[in-house]
Amino acid sequence: MQEAPLSSNRFRAGLAVKLAIAVVASFTAFLALFSFLSLREHRRHSEELVLQSADRISDLIQRSTRYQMLHNDREALYEVIAAIGKEPGIRLVRIFNEEGRISFSTDTWEVNRVVDKRAEACYGCHAQAAPLERLDRPDRYRIFQSGERRVLGIIRPIENQPACSNAACHAHPAGRRILGVIDVNLWLDGVDRQLAEYRNHLVFYTGLAAVLASLVGVGFIVVVVHRPVKDLIAGTHKVAGGDLSHRLSVHSRDELGELADSFNRMTADLERAREEITAWARTLEERVQKKTRELERAQTSLVASEKMASLGKLAAVVAHEVNNPLFGILTYARLVLKALEQNQVDPARRAELVDQLGVIERESRRCGEIVRNLLTFARQSPPRKEPQDLNTLVERALTLLHHQLELQEVGLEKNLAADLPLCRCDGHQIQQAILALLMNAAEAMRQGGTLRVATERDEAAGVRIRIRDTGPGIPPEVLPHIFEPFFTTKEDQHRTGLGLTVARNIIEQHGGNLAVESVAGQGAEFVIALPTDVPVGVSAGGNGGRT
């Protein structure tokens, strides 16, 4: 984020500065060209005016001297010329005769000198060997430097006229065309002063105009280009930074305004799209949560129905188990009753009756035992940790399954350790877990087999209970899933597959571990490991996963 504004600043300055330089340079160049041309034109015009006046002066001299020349009155002629030469602005008036000798000059030291025909004043006519006899005005004047000052000189040839050749003095023969030349020199000081003043003014106003035009141009660029572009770039950076609610505030009706409008529309579309996506994500999340809640409710009700189902199954087993002793009790009771009714109480008969009553007592105890175990299983009391002998819990669970095993012709091998330490646990829950594993083993051996139940002491883990069947075993691909809720491979459709899950939960809630090993075709072995001294808190916490 440090690089971009820097480079954009450089870009903005570049664009505006380029435009400004172009505007200022073109204004300055055009104005300079204009003033140069204007100055040149003005100079030409001023010099033309001076030239006209010089021409008029030489014309005036010629006309003024006509009379004196005709009378060959040289003194009067020179008088007039000297008077005119004293006029301000006139530097010099002189007359050359045909040989180039200065016959008169207002500058007296020149008089009687001969000028070189190749001198600048003579060059107009004497450039060729034969001198010209007529000259147009532009060729008759020349501007030259006299010291620091500029001088405009104009020559006027004095032509021979019949009056001259016929005059009494007859100084000029009729064959001559040019009698002499009047040369008038005028100072150009005034013109130059005026020109300098004009030039100064022109430079000042041109400079002022250039500065003002440049200021207006640069201001226009700043307002029309620089600021909108700056806003545009700042806005795009904001939007690119994720602020989709930002809108560009460029309202000009040009291309920049159009660009800003398009950008704003694009940003609005993006914002709308993002809101839609956010809304969708929210809806999706809500739906997932709703479905999760529904699934949780379904799982809870399934767990409840599984409990009911296993209770019902247990009730059937128990009913069958209780039915046999009750039948025996009933029959013996009726035998005893019949003997007493027939009054056959001789000593031999009496021993038989005592024997039969003994059977009644024994079988009644057996019924009581079965009922007590059923209660142990069914009672949903809160977990109550007490020192328990795991061998007793195993025996009780086996009692409940005794008949089932006999029916399936499953042999039972018990190998319970005599020195098993007591284990602090909830006896009802642990017995329920053992029973679930025993029932699972029994169901794996519908075609008969051997159930091996062993308890052993483990210095590291505390106490182990091994429950091993000789069923078909658990295939390797199924093994990782057997503790998952609702997983079952049993063909019995009434099972929901929660038995092993409940067993593992109970064991883990006691800080223990339930593991399984199985080789296909050689049965399976479930191993419950329980710590003998469960720390306070782990059990109550619920999910102590000590593995």
Next chain:
Amino acid sequence: MNASVAGPSPRGRILIVDDELVVRDSLGRWFAGEAYEVGLAASGREALAAVQEKHYDVALLDINAPGIDGMEVQ
């Protein structure tokens, strides 16, 4: 396991088949008291052996017995 209780003049022979000792015994005593000649068998296999050895008028079979169940013994 072929305990038979014979009365003075047997009214007939009954074979009682049940895996539960208390059921078997109590029924046996009951029918013996009613002057029947009673045969006892703990399983289907024993019942078949008993039938081959002696003639029985009636056999009482526990239908839900381990091994060969009552229906099969018929």
